[in-house]
Amino acid sequence: MTVGGENLGGAGRVELLGAIAECGSITQAARLVKMSYKAAWDAIDAMNNLAGQPLVERLAGGKGGGGTRLTPRGRQLVDNFRLIEREHARYLRQLGSQAEGIADDLLLIRRMAMKTTARNQFLGKVAELKPGAVNDEVILALPGGQQIVAVVTQGSSDSLGLAPGVEAFALIKASSVILVADGAGARFSARNQLAGTVTRVQTGAVNTEVVLDLPGGGTIAAIITNHSAVEMEIAAGSHLTAMFKASSVILGVPA
Structure with missing residues (x-):
């Protein structure tokens, strides 16, 4: 949930607001959602600031004692968030029943939205992981039948959860x-x-970009000097081999 591009919060913060409405106490609400008192107020302050108006207000002490309650804007936010959650769940159920394989296409659309400075992006599955003393060797199988070998630290391998069968980007x-x-x-x-x-083959002022079609439908691009392109007589239809070190491969996993 965002306001003006700023992250206002998700289900956790809205759950806190709902607990405040139910309990009338920030202490009880924080305990209910398993949040510290300070963290609860920090979250409330952040939401109040981002919303531009109070979502939560304190009640002065009196015969019934003090407390905390949602403002009308806060109650509206909780109600609308829950409405959006229900509609989102209904939308996903409808997508799931409409067509076989639509979930795969949704994942593909998400992958295509990924932005990176690396010109070459491959998606495959870990075929083999060979642990080493410091680094792990990871073999990624591509849909076209090729393989990409990467060398990464054991810490990176563990944090990414790399193991045979895991989907990963190269x-x-x-x-x-x-x-x-x-x-x-x-x-x-x-x-x-x-x-x-x-x-x-796209020639620039200093360098030339060469794109190769790979078996199975993939491509790989290389940037070489114009001199090398001329010396090698590179042109459309030329058969070449693209080489790169395992240490030049960066691995990632879908979020």
């Missing part, structure tokens, strides 16, 4: 990709070697 900058025209019989230290066919 990000590789185009400047980290080396193109080889004829590597027959040669040995290279780069673990990743993806063969493909040149489909696009």
